Amino acid sequence: xxxxxxxxxxxxxxxxxxxxxxxxKTGLYVCGPTVYSNAHLGHARPAVTFDLLYRYLLxxxxxxxxxxxxxxxxxxxxxxxxxxxxxxxxxxxxxxLEPMExxxxxxxxxxxxxxxxxxLPPCIEPRASAHIIEQQLLIKRxxxxxxxxxxxxxxxxxxxxxxxRYRYGILSGRNLEEMVANTRNLEGQEEKKxxxxxxxxxxxxxxxxxxxxxxxxxxxxxxxxxxxAMSMKYLxxxxxxxxxxxDLQFPHxxxxxxxxxxxxxxxxxxxxxxxxxxxINGQKMARSxxxxxxxxxxxxxxxxxxxxxxxxxxxxxxxxxxxxxxTLDFSNExxxxxxxGLERLMKAAALLPKLxxxxxxxxxxxxxxxxxxxxxxxxxxxxxxxxxxxxxxxIINQVSEGxxxxxxxxxxxxxxxxxxxxxxxxxxxxxxxxxGNSETIRQLVELTLKIRMDAKAxxxxxxSDYIRSELARIGISVKDKKEGCEWEMD
RNA sequence: GGUUCCUUGGCCGAGUGGUUAGGUAGCGGUCUGCAAAACCGCGUACGGCGGUUCGAUUCCGCCAGGAACCUCCA
Numbered sequence: 062x063x064x065x066x067x068x069x070x071x072x073x074x075x076x077x078x079x080x081x082x083x084x085x086k087t088g089l090y091v092c093g094p095t096v097y098s099n100a101h102l103g104h105a106r107p108a109v110t111f112d113l114l115y116r117y118l119l120x121x122x123x124x125x126x127x128x129x130x131x132x133x134x135x136x137x138x139x140x141x142x143x144x145x146x147x148x149x150x151x152x153x154x155x156x157x158l159e160p161m162e163x164x165x166x167x168x169x170x171x172x173x174x175x176x177x178x179x180x181l182p183p184c185i186e187p188r189a190s191a192h193i194i195e196q197q198l199l200i201k202r203x204x205x206x207x208x209x210x211x212x213x214x215x216x217x218x219x220x221x222x223x224x225x226r227y228r229y230g231i232l233s234g235r236n237l238e239e240m241v242a243n244t245r246n247l248e249g250q251e252e253k254k255x256x257x258x259x260x261x262x263x264x265x266x267x268x269x270x271x272x273x274x275x276x277x278x279x280x281x282x283x284x285x286x287x288x289x290a291m292s293m294k295y296l297x298x299x300x301x302x303x304x305x306x307x308d309l310q311f312p313h314x315x316x317x318x319x320x321x322x323x324x325x326x327x328x329x330x331x332x333x334x335x336x337x338x339x340x341i342n343g344q345k346m347a348r349s350x351x352x353x354x355x356x357x358x359x360x361x362x363x364x365x366x367x368x369x370x371x372x373x374x375x376x377x378x379x380x381x382x383x384x385x386x387x388t389l390d391f392s393n394e395x396x397x398x399x400x401x402g403l404e405r406l407m408k409a410a411a412l413l414p415k416l417x418x419x420x421x422x423x424x425x426x427x428x429x430x431x432x433x434x435x436x437x438x439x440x441x442x443x444x445x446x447x448x449x450x451x452x453x454x455x456i457i458n459q460v461s462e463g464x465x466x467x468x469x470x471x472x473x474x475x476x477x478x479x480x481x482x483x484x485x486x487x488x489x490x491x492x493x494x495x496x497g498n499s500e501t502i503r504q505l506v507e508l509t510l511k512i513r514m515d516a517k518a519x520x521x522x523x524x525s526d527y528i529r530s531e532l533a534r535i536g537i538s539v540k541d542k543k544e545g546c547e548w549e550m551d
Numbered sequence: 552g553g554u555u556c557c558u559u560g561g562c563c564g565a566g567u568g569g570u571u572a573g574g575u576a577g578c579g580g581u582c583u584g585c586a587a588a589a590c591c592g593c594g595u596a597c598g599g600c601g602g603u604u605c606g607a608u609u610c611c612g613c614c615a616g617g618a619a620c621c622u623c624c625a
Contacts, residue, residue, distance in 0.1 A: 094625075107625050148623075233620075235554065240621080242553080284623080306625035311554090313624090336625070343617065347624055382574070383564060388557080388618075395563040398575030402563095405574085408588085444565050448573035458589055462582095522584060529586080540588050547588085 066121065066438045068114075068302075069386060071310065071333040072232055076440055081301050082331065086124045088296035089115060090330075092288060092305035092313070093186070095132040096167040097148045100174045101353035102376070102391065103306075103339050103346045109377055109488075110336040110385040110441070111304045112180035116486050117437055128295050129183040130288060133164040133190045134271060134281060147281070150270045160271055161190075174356040177373040179488045185295050189287035193273045196282040196290040199324055200261045208323035212252045214264030214278040218319060220257050227322050232333060233311035259316055261286055285316035293321065293329065303330040307337050308345070339380075341366075341391045354391075368393040371400060374492050378403040381443040381487055406447075407491060409454040410479050412461050419466035424456045426471040426478075433482045443487065450483055506537060506548055514545070 067076045081087040091111045094104055111129075118125045133149065153160045175182070189196075200216055203209045208223050209216050220229050224237045240257055260283035265272035272279045292300065298321070305314065314333065321329040338345045346353050354364050362370030371379075379399035383389040429449060436445035453475060459465035467475065483489055509528060516524035529539045536551040 092625075095623085101625090103625050105625085110625095233554080235621080239553065307619065308624055311620055312622090338619070338625075340618075345619070345624090349622095349624060379563085387564080390563070392562075394561090394575080398563060401576090402574045442565080444573070448565075451573060455590085462589055464590060517584085520584070526585075533587095538587070541583070541586080542588090543582090 064435060064438050066117070067440055068332055068334060069440045071335050072330075074234075077332065079301075079332065081123065082299060085122070087118060087126075087302065088300035089118070089125060089127045089302045089304065090288070090292040090296055090300065091127070091129045091183075091303075092309055093129040093131050094171055095148065096164050096171060097152045098167060098348065099355040099357060100167075100171045101346065101348065101355045102359060103353060104171075105174075105178055105356060105376055106339050106380055106385070106389070107304065107306055107336045108175055108180050109178060109380045111334075112178075112488055113381065113385075113441055113443060113486070114302070114304070114334070115181060116488055117441070120481070120486055126185070126296060127181075127183045128185045128187065128292065130291055131164075131168060131186055131188045132287065133161075133168070133188050134287065147269075147271065153270065164190075170357070174373075177356070177360065178377050179373070179490055181488075187291045187295065189282070189291075190271075192287060192291050192294070193282065195294055196286045197262070197275050199286060199290045199293070199320065200282075202324040203261065203320060206323055206326075208319075209261055210254065211277055214280060215252060215260060216262040216277055216283075217253050217258045218261055218283075218316070218323070219254065220259070220319065221255055223319055223323055227319070229319055230315060232315050232318055235311065235315075259283060259285065259312065261320070285313050286320060288313075289317050289320040289324070289329075292317075293325075298325045299327070299329050299331065301330075302332045302334060304334040304336070307335040308347075310335055336385045337388045339389050339391055343390065346391065366393075369397070371396050372492050374489055375400040375403055378406075378447075378489060381489075382447055384440075384442060384444055386440075402451075403489070406450060406454055406483065407489070409457040410483060411491070412457055413476050413479060416457065416460050416467070416472060418469035418472045420468065421466065422468045422471045423465045424459070424467060424471070426456070426467065426474045429453055430474065430478050433478065437486065446482065446487070450479070453478060506532070510539065510546060510548060513539075 066079045068079050069075065070077045089111070091107060094100060111127075115125060115127050134147070149160050149163055153163050158166075172182075200209065203218065204211070204216065207219075209218050220237065223229055228236075230236050230240070237257075241255075262275060262277055262280050263283060264278055264280045269281070272281050292303065303314070303317075318328060318330070340346060341352050341354075344350065344352060354366060356373075356376070358364040359367065359371050359376060360373060362368075375396060379396055380389065382399060382402070429452060432449040432452075433446050436442045436449060439445070456465060456467070456475065460467055509532065513525050513528040516522075516528070532539055532548070537548055538551070540547045
């Protein structure tokens with residue numbers, strides 16, 4: 062009896078069997094990016110993590126609605142500042158662009174990067190700016206229920222009041238009393254009853270570009286509201302999975318819970334999932350820390366910290382080789398070894414169609430499939446899953462070298478395992494050099510190698526080695542086999 | 552200061568109260584004209600000090616070092 066999918070629920074701090082609210086269907090909401098600059102390595106982590114989850118849920122046969130928001134309204138950059146400018150507005154002035162032009166520019170890049178990483182697009186990608194009315198309606202519900210108050214054109218969430226009926230801090234394990242004791246008083250918060258109250262609607266200063274009319278005056282929605290409003294709209298007042306980075310657990314997700322609960326009277330998310338951070342020199346990679354490397358820089362190798370370029374699939378594999386709840390440390394050495402490992406995996410996969418079946422098997426394929434399933438069912442343990450696939454790699458290579466044999470049935474099974482787990486679920490794919498597909502180049506290389514084989518036949522090692530090293534110089538590696546040779550382009 | 556968490560072989564990174572993680576790098580071997588690839592073999596890692604236990608890397612305590620959150624953040 063196979064164990065079912067279990068996932069770690071941040072809310073209970075333990076693994077739980079995943080059972081959707083509605084049999085056969087499930088909803089997944091993931092916090093997307095704030096599009097005010099290029100996506101960096103850190104953004105790839107949740108994208109790949111929840112892509113893996115999405116792919117696996119689809120594989121299990123669920124009808125999945127996957128929602129990932131785009132924050133294009135911008136959160137307040139710094140409440141202490143009088144102007145209270147938001148990030149997107151600030152960037153817009155810097156670049157002399159319309160705010161929506163900035164949004165579109167970085168959104169386009171984000172989409173391209175996500176496609177390069179072979180992440181499946183979400184079913185719905187709602188934008189905060191397109192859901193101002195929904196956010197205002199949610200504020201009204203919270204006000205009607207008495208958990209918010211209006212001051213001078215802004216609306217704040219009343220955390221203390223909320224905490225009398227519900228509990229503020231259930232997700233992040235905080236309690237309000239401790240928070241009160243430890244909160245320092247920041248300036249510019251005179252409007253709030255308590256420093257930990259947060260804005261649902263913020264009055265716009267005169268120079269603020271992004272603002273909308275509301276019954277409280279011109280303003281813009283608070284930091285945390287869009288996710289509550291949009292998840293509710295597209296997934297319902299109760300839905301299965303909400304994902305995001307660990308750094309969003311507090312205050313963002315805590316506030317989301319409070320908002321949704323204050324409006325509807327009950328909690329909305331059944332399973333909270335949080336991916337850990339990517340670190341660099343032991344420290345979190347973050348835009349605000351200035352220690353980030355963008356995905357485009359990684360793909361091109363154009364960054365002082367990079368020894369070489371790393372392909373999108375190398376990045377994806379690098380991320381999948383660590384469990385999503387562990388920190389993952391960036392280094393050139395780690396990325397290079399990931400690239401090598403991936404190459405080995407993909408080469409074995411490419412060998413699969415060329416294998417011939419024997420009457421009997423000398424290897425055990427049966428356990429492999431079950432091992433893969435067991436690994437991923439255990440809170441998406443992709444590193445273990447990958448380790449099992451490397452068992453398959455050894456088998457494939459042994460069969461290819463005539464050191465082991467597989468029956469036709471086992472060979473089919475092996476093919477199906479790689480197809481399902483490597484390509485469909487881990488979402489890895491071949492990265493062909495486009496030039497390698499050119500028929501002209503193929504024929505030129507074949508011709509050159511034919512000349513080399515003639516030289517080899519005459520034991521003219523000088524010519525044969527010259528051709529091989531020159532081909533290597535232009536990126537074509539040649540491997541001699543017992544009969545003939547193989548070649549490939551980098 | 553508060554809350555939570557981490558410390559595994561050169562590097563990345565799983566996992567477990569007693570039995571091989573895996574990748575990569577390194578070493579030895581097979582194969583090969585050589586090289587590469589592949590295959591076979593190898594290293595006896597679990598921060599320190601105590602405790603529980605027949606037995607702890609795995610549980611508990613203390614110490615050291617590091618991280619995340621407490622402000623925007625994936």
